[in-house]
Amino acid sequence: MALTRRQQWRIDKVQSEKIARSNKASIKAESNVDNNEAGHKGIVITRYGQRQLVELKSGEIFQAVSRQNIGFSVAGDQVLLQTTKEGEGIVTAIFPRKTELKRQERLIAANIDQLWLIVAIEPHYQFELIDRYLVIAEDSNLSINIVVNKIELSKNSEQLESDFSNYQELGYDVHFLSVKNETNLKEFKTKLVNKSHIFLGQSGVGKSSLVNSLIPDLELRVNEISSKSKLGKHTTTNTTLYHIPSGGDLIDSPGIREFQLDNLSEKQIVNGFREFKSLAGECRFRNCHHINEPGCVVKEAVELGEIHPNRYESYLNILP
Ligand code: GDP
Ligand code: ZN
DSSP states (O other), X not given: OOOOHHHHHHHHHHHHHHHHHHHHHHXXXXXXXXXXXXXXXXXXXXXXXTEEEEEETTSOEEEEEEOTTSOOOOTTOEEEEEEBTTSOEEEEEEOOOSOEEEETTEEEEEOOOEEEEEEEXXXXXOHHHHHHHXXXXXXXXXXXXXXXXXXXXXXXXXXXXXXXXXXXXXXXXXXXXXXXXXXXXXXXHHTTTTSEEEEXXXXXXXXXXXXXXHOTTHHHHHHXXXXXXXXXXXXXXXXXXXXOXXXXXXXXXXXXXXXXXXXXXXXXXXXXXXXXXXXXXXXXXXXXXXXSOTTOHHHHHHHTTSSOHHHHHHHHHHOO
């Protein structure tokens, strides 16, 4: 729907007011820059409106604003920070990002290496839901692995393994855990070292439990961030980068964990099924939906058993 001139004017006005506010904050900070500082490399750990917390290699955390026109920095961004005489900071540059996690075009985190889809025995995993999450994850270009939690509740371990063998064949790493009994937790931790991660999955599968077992002093950390920010109470609802004591970083917030399937296009959905992607260009019709068109190689692959019927069923259900 086209905007009326008045609506457009409102939007422009709000935008320019926002810019003016942020400029004012950065000009104020610029006037206090320590002149003998070349700038330090740091990482954005969280963001509050115009302000952000930046952690330097030394572990010191600074509250900072961004220099004008450098763009919007988010948790996970590598940045250059100049400190001010008042012990605050100005972000003067954002380093190029390895990855961007966006939701409805809005950037929410940067430089995530690894996405973990968490599912469980209870609530029992469903293939279609797994595939929906995988489609979103594939769309974000991140490396994707799967965690199956609460395995001590499984009554049939053979079935469990066969249920996930197709995902393993497709190249997803699958880790079977019990956070409660600490089964395979140690090995899982070693997979996190030196990388930045997010956990994704439906409610009740054990994400909070997993985060708490990885970062036992989470509450302390949140309080520490809260006192640094001086902007009122920091809570775990804010997208934040946490260091995992055994190695690696976790970027977490409820918004990240419960990522919904946005309105993905048919092309994004097809690309979200790894095993379709390479075939889809070979169908007889260029605009093949892979439903019941003649000469559809995806359909053929399903019939030949090269594509798992569960996956194809998910595809049909996910299509708008
Ligand atoms: P979230 O909604 O994904 O964050 O899930 P929670 O961490 O809140 O966990 C939901 C419930 O599952 C809680 O009652 C946890 O104690 C429980 N839970 C977590 N991990 C395990 C596990 O390995 N086995 C069992 N049986 N329960 C677990
Ligand atoms: Zn086709």
